Amino acid sequence: MKISLNWLKGLIDIEDKTPQEIDELLTSSGLEVEGIGEVEEVKGGLKGLVIGEVLECEQHSNADKLRVTKVDIGGKEPVQIVCGAPNVAKGQKVVVATVGAELYPSPTESFKIKKGKIRGEVSLGMICAEDEIGLGTSHDGIMVLDTDMANGTPAAKYFGLENDQVFEIGLTPNRVDGSSHYGAARDLKVLLDREIKQATKAELIENFKVDNTSTSVKVNVQAEEACPRYTGLTISGITIKESPKWIKQRLNSIGLAPINNVVDITNFVLHELGQPLHAFDLAKVTGNEVNVKFATEGAKFTTLDEAERELKGNDLMIANASEDMCIAGVFGGLDSGVTEGTTSIFLESAYFHPDFVRKTSQQHSIKTDSSFRFERGCDPNMCITALKYAAMLIKEYAGGEISSEIVDIYPTPIENFIIDVKFKNVDRLIGQHIPQDRIISILEGLEISILERTEETIKVSVPPYRVDVQREADIIEEILRIYGFNSVALDESLSTDFLASFPKKDKQILQTKVTEMLAGSGCFEIMTNSLTTSKYSTSLADIDESKDVKILNILSADLDVMRQSMLFSGLEVIDRNIRRQQKNIKAFEFGKTYHKGEEGYTEKEHLTLFVSGTSSDESWIRKAVNADFHTISSIVERIFERLNIQGISKEYVKNDTFSYGLTYTARKQVIATVGMVNPKAAKLAGVKTEVFFADIDWSALVKMYSADYKFKELPKFPEVRRDLSLVLNNKATFASIQEIAKKTERKLLKGVNVFDVYEGKHLAQGLKSYSVSFILQDENKTLNDKTIDKCMTALIKAFENQLGAVIRK
Known part of the structure; x- marks a missing residue:
């Protein structure tokens, strides 16, 4: 919405206020000014153009169609101007563009008046025709004025041009009372304590x-x-x-x-x-x-x-x-x-x-x-x-x-809004005592009538054009916006009525964060049907058929129950894509599963991931790499990092759903199961290729989410890597090596990684070899050989004693 400053000045006396001051007043009252623009009635506003009088007009000595004039433009001396108009004559009042003036014959073209010579005669300006200054289209000759205005008077004043400042108001839906110049003037009236001109x-x-x-x-x-x-x-x-x-x-x-x-x-x-x-x-x-x-x-x-x-x-x-x-x-x-x-x-x-x-x-x-x-x-x-x-x-x-x-x-007149207001509530909500007389003067200035007044309360009548003022809180807001937010003093000690250290967890925001992360990892989001077929629960031991939520009025035998697992709806998507030659799939879905229990029906929120095909495409520089367990487990672990889930432990899992995999546990609760889908389970949905699946308990992750990330300064001293080759019983796991290492060296050990595993003819049956790297670092000083050797000796002894390891040298 636009408000003209000149228009506003016709409604209220604000001549002593700058546009910026009006901007601040309107914005503070709730009519937010988003910008101030200048509007010119004529492009350029005729700046540099004045009224002049032709004192002399002589024939140019070197041109038949030119005249040499002397024009009084209000200065100490007349100026000489060479003019080609046929109607220029001594005694005329004319419009003169002075040296430096910029003329706009049209809004898209302009030219600047410069001091120059025309056929040997000096010319210090231009006597103008109406088309040359954007006031018309005629070019028959110069404009001859009928005026008694003094020479040197700005031409804009003669023509009554009105440049203006226009406020762009970002009007909120509740402030329709401010959707006019009169509405803006009403606010300025009470802010400045001035009357509206009517x-x-x-x-x-x-x-x-x-x-x-x-x-x-x-x-x-x-x-x-x-x-x-x-x-x-x-x-x-x-x-x-x-x-x-x-x-x-x-x-x-x-x-x-x-x-x-x-x-x-x-x-x-x-x-x-x-x-x-x-x-x-x-x-x-x-x-x-x-x-x-x-x-x-x-x-x-x-x-x-x-x-x-x-x-x-x-x-x-x-x-x-x-x-x-x-x-x-x-x-x-x-x-x-x-x-x-x-x-x-x-x-x-x-x-x-x-x-x-x-x-x-x-x-x-x-x-x-x-x-x-x-x-x-x-x-x-x-x-x-x-x-x-x-x-x-x-x-x-x-x-x-x-x-x-x-x-x-007008059969049923619209009544005013009658509202009771307690003075103590005004002070309580604003946070500062405002004198009662000041409150009354503000409300009356806003055309809100006082019907009754006691020492503690007032009853007010609000005109119907204030559609946003119908409650006591609205009246208090009106008082505050005129009293001024900046007038409310801040206490030396601030306090709040809530515990800021425990912000409410917004599930949607967290879901958006994880969605963006997964999309950035090359995953596509899918949305599948919550209805599925009961054949999955009857064919898979991991799903309890008795907990199926059955549909009473089924439309299809293939959609007769609510799903207990999100695995099969995802597998159906994979099967559909593979049939259409889309074999490399990384997908995720937020959804729910449904269960019938002794105490009724329950819903559980899940985040599931599916990976199948290759994890990287074939190119001239490398061959395609097939997706594996680590492809999907690394994504799951990044989700945990993104949500700052701490204290996670892992265990092996093998059941009808998974050929192999891991369960992730935190705070004694299973938060995810990740692994390769059992081929028998995959075939139930028509899928014959390897599929890796992650089922994450989304509700649990939201509860465990913590925004309290721990930060520390980057270490200034270098880290050191040492490698060991351990020959172990083939039932020993890398997780056990990692756990023993962290317990043995808590201070210097920063990372443990396995970079090779070997089982074969060079080792006795029942043994395998792990090649493991250890990252050591002291954050306060550079490690020396003595300290490093001491640390590695302790690790070797721990592996020998607890795992029966043989260290290959």
């Missing part, structure tokens, strides 16, 4: 009178719930022509193109008072009858933009005796508007219910200045004021007579 408007309204009743219009409101108030009148004998300059200036400043005097006046009143109006060509109001009714479902209607629209049954329409003329509060019709041939109008000013206007606007994707205000809630008490104001302006600038009484259909 003399012109008040005089026009006071002089309003009905000239005759020769063209009365009958109004029928058939949809009172959608149109609580409807007012209107007729004006006859008008002349459609160009608007006066001041109205065009006002509309241009906020980006509206003037159309004609009647339409421009309705737009002017809309943006000044916030009350939309509409003028119908009275000749198109057949039967002199206006009907406010709902549309016929499916009826066609052509709007002003020449688009034919199919109406809905809940669209509110303004119709004459035989056809629709306007979509109420949203958009006028193509055939009923004011044209150059219009001589009489029916002028409408109404209050349409926000709910109906909003629905219609959304259904037809139409956004207009009128719908913007109606759908947020206009002032029902402004209808008559705006109607009279617009009618008197039309009479003044379009002529004619008011030829009917005002029609005002």
Whole structure:
């Protein structure tokens, strides 16, 4: 929404305030200024152009079509200007572009006036024609002015040009009261303790009178719930022509193109008072009858933009005796508007219910200045004021007579909001004591009346245009926005009413974090059906058939139960992709499983991952690498790191679902199971290739998530690597090596990794060899050989004693 500073100055005395100060005031009151732009009526604003008087005009000695003039432009001495216009003469008042001025013949082209010589004669400026300065198209000669203005007077002043500053307001939906210049002035009035200038408007309204009743219009409101108030009148004998300059200036400043005097006046009143109006060509109001009714479902209607629209049954329409003329509060019709041939109008000013206007606007994707205000809630008490104001302006600038009484259909007046306010609650919510008299003055300045007052409470009456003020908290907010947020002092010691160290865990945010991480790892998200076939639970021992949640009214034998496992719906996706030659798959899904128990039905939240095919594509530099257990387990472990899950332990698992795998446990709870899907289970879904599957308890991970990440300074001293080759019983695991190493050397050992495993003819049966690397580092000093050897000796003894290891040298 745009607010013109010059327009605002006509409503309230703010000449002593800069645009930046007005910006701060409006923003502090809730009308947030998103930017301030300068608007020039003429490109360049005629800067550097002045009124001059031709004192001498002589023939140029070297050119028949040029004249050498001496022009008084208000300086100490006249300036010499060479002019080629045929009509230049001594004694004329002219427009002079001085040296340095930039002229804009059109908004897209410009040129700068420079000191120069023309055929040997010095020229210090230019005497201008109207097309050269963007004021017209004529180039028959220079502009000759009829004025007594002093030489040197800025040309912009002579032509009455008005540069403006325009505020771009980011209007929030609750502040429809600020959707006009009058609304912004109301806030400035109470902020600056100044009166609003209403003399012109008040005089026009006071002089309003009905000239005759020769063209009365009958109004029928058939949809009172959608149109609580409807007012209107007729004006006859008008002349459609160009608007006066001041109205065009006002509309241009906020980006509206003037159309004609009647339409421009309705737009002017809309943006000044916030009350939309509409003028119908009275000749198109057949039967002199206006009907406010709902549309016929499916009826066609052509709007002003020449688009034919199919109406809905809940669209509110303004119709004459035989056809629709306007979509109420949203958009006028193509055939009923004011044209150059219009001589009489029916002028409408109404209050349409926000709910109906909003629905219609959304259904037809139409956004207009009128719908913007109606759908947020206009002032029902402004209808008559705006109607009279617009009618008197039309009479003044379009002529004619008011030829009917005002029609005002308002069966159920909208009441003010009555609210009780306790002074102690004002102080409690604001956090600072505000004197009662100051509270009263703020509310009365906001046109909120005080009905009753005691030492502890007040009863207030809020006008209906303040649709956002209906509770005690809303009244307190009004007090605070005028009193000023910056006026509330901060205590020396701040405190809060909540424990900030225990923020609420947002499951959706965590899911988004993990989703982004998985997508970044090359995984695709899938969404599968929660309905599945009971054959999976009857064929797999790991799924208890008695816990199936059966569907009573099944549509298909293949969709007769709710899934107890997310494995098979994922396998079906893999099978579908493989059949379409998409064999390399990395996918994940957030979903639920469903279980029947003795105490009823339960749902469990899961995150599942599937990997099949190759983990990296074939290229000229490397062969394709088949996905394996570590491909999927590394992804799972990155999820744990992302959610800061601590204290995880692992155990081997083998069952009907997995050929092999691991279970991950934290806080004595299984949080994930990862492994290769048993081929028998995969074949149940038609999959014959290797598939690696991870089933993660998502609810458990959310509960265990901690935002309390531990950070420490990067070590300054180098790390050292030492390798050992251990010959062990083939039942020994790398996990046991890792556990023993960490218990033996807690201070210096930073990492343990296996980089080779060997079983074969060079080792006795039942043995295997692990090649293990150990990373040692002291964060406070550089390690020496003595310390390193001591550490490695301790590790070797631990492996020999606890695992029966033989160290290969």
